[in-house]
Amino acid sequence: MWQLYQFPLCPFSRKVRLVLGEKGVGYEPVRESPWLRRDEFLDMNPAGQVPVMADDRGVVLIDSVAICEFFEETVSKAALLGGTAADRAEIRRLVAWFDVQFFRDITGPLLNERMIKRIVHRATPDSGALREAMKAAVAHLDYIDFLLDHRTWLGGSTMSLADLAAAAQISVADYLGGIDWKSHEQAKRWYVGMKSRPSFRPLLAERMESINPPSDYEKLDL
Amino acid sequence: MWQLYQFPLCPFSRKVRLVLGEKGVGYEPVRESPWLRRDEFLDMNPAGQVPVMADDRGVVLIDSVAICEFFEETVSKAALLGGTAADRAEIRRLVAWFDVQFFRDITGPLLNERMIKRIVHRATPDSGALREAMKAAVAHLDYIDFLLDHRTWLGGSTMSLADLAAAAQISVADYLGGIDWKSHEQAKRWYVGMKSRPSFRPLLAERMESINPPSDYEKLDL
Incomplete structure (x- = not known):
């Protein structure tokens, strides 16, 4: 199961959540307030920003563009980058x-x-x-x-x-x-x-x- | 032939130029100073930023990430996004x-x-x-x-x-x-x-x- 580090009004987390929703990928939202600059979170993402996704096998995805491209590449349902x-x-x-x-x-x-x-x-x-x-x-x-x-x-x-x-x-x-x-x-x-x-x-x-x-x-x- | 709108110290144009160099794609550099906000350039890219690439067939590529992904997809030589x-x-x-x-x-x-x-x-x-x-x-x-x-x-x-x-x-x-x-x-x-x-x-x-x-x-x- 994927975990998504985010907060409710983060527009980049929302973009990722919409992609996950369209693609039918399940995830557990984890509340992260990046302005608190929590040490454990900075260890995971030195940029200190949400969204970050992590799964049980140790894969960590960072940066909303990288995350969206990852699910576009790995889940064929609902292509979001179609055409030429x-x-x-x-x-x-x-x-x-x-x-x-x-x-x-x-x-x-x-x-x-x-x-x-x-x-x-x-x-x-x-x-x-x-x-x-x-x-x-x-x-x-x-x-x-x-x-x-x-x-x-x-x-x-x-x-x-x-x-x-x-x-x-x-x-x-x-x-x-x-x-x-x-x-x-x-x-x-x-x-x-x-x-x-x-x-x-x-x-x-x-x-x-x-x-x-x-x-x-x-x-x-x- | 591609034209690349750029100025010498633009780091995003340099990233694109390195990609074009590694991939062996020829291009003509066109000097653009985005701080002048030239009307013809803003008509091409409403964001007002370089790099922009245009070719003779009317294709216009805007944004350094989009440009790099384009050449990664269309030129197989020197893969720059390899692996899983x-x-x-x-x-x-x-x-x-x-x-x-x-x-x-x-x-x-x-x-x-x-x-x-x-x-x-x-x-x-x-x-x-x-x-x-x-x-x-x-x-x-x-x-x-x-x-x-x-x-x-x-x-x-x-x-x-x-x-x-x-x-x-x-x-x-x-x-x-x-x-x-x-x-x-x-x-x-x-x-x-x-x-x-x-x-x-x-x-x-x-x-x-x-x-x-x-x-x-x-x-x-x-």
């Missing part, structure tokens, strides 16, 4: 886009202002930083609308790792009140479709202590 | 380690202090930030020594993408005077081996305008 080499490059480009740019501009600042400051520093969020993140979210939703003007799914004609990476980041930003769907009908329809997948339900049911999501966070009709 | 799925996960973990942590702690700050400040802001580097980066470099060289205590190459028993990712970052940090090899004999031997590969020679011969590397930058006996 160029199609896969486009999917991987978008995974990096959401992992890096969306996280840097939106999910990262929201987690810092609304979670880390509350849990670690006992401080109040900076409203300027929150406004910047919400403005950046609008630009990212515009880009999702643009992609969906040309394609059925974000990465191409089938559901792929790009959709899971995007939905993982958006779900965390949405939990933290950073997403306003107004005038993003296409992106909203796509996200409601993602939310209704069985792989998404366990994530949406989870709560982070002392931080509540908006009332429509779990709803399938936004 | 778990071996490949370990290689990909290390690629992320050097792309993300090494860049964040060392190459990124060095580029900012010694290149961006000079070229864009006409400002002097912050000596505190430079000291921090050089201290972080010692910790990373320690980690490379630790890996080489257990393995012939960073990612396992054969030369892999992990070695190229690490050497690409280190070569930029070295150019910018951020690497001190003292008491890192193992890491130094490994790096001299990387420098002596034919794929490395064109990179070492290149210069960034108005920034000179240390005298031993190209030398094979450090």
